[in-house]
Amino acid sequence: MEAIRCGKCNRKLGEGEYTRLNIKCPRCGTLNQLKAIEPPKCAPRAPNTQEASHGTNL
Numbered sequence: 001m002e003a004i005r006c007g008k009c010n011r012k013l014g015e016g017e018y019t020r021l022n023i024k025c026p027r028c029g030t031l032n033q034l035k036a037i038e039p040p041k042c043a044p045r046a047p048n049t050q051e052a053s054h055g056t057n058l
């Protein structure tokens with residue numbers, strides 16, 4: 001199961017499985033509109049590659 005949290009205050013609203021869900025946070029009143037399938041968070045960059053953008057020399 002997947003925890004459902006408020007997108008604003010991060011309060012846990014419940015848990016379960018859903019395809020689409022509208023749920024109003026009782027704490028801050030934000031209407032959270034949730035969709036089930038999130039895109040996978042796989043970074044296309046190789047982790048071993050040195051980041052040249054951070055040119056900090058210590």
Ligand SMILES: [Zn+2]
Nearest residue numbers: 006009025028
């Ligand atoms: Zn909230």
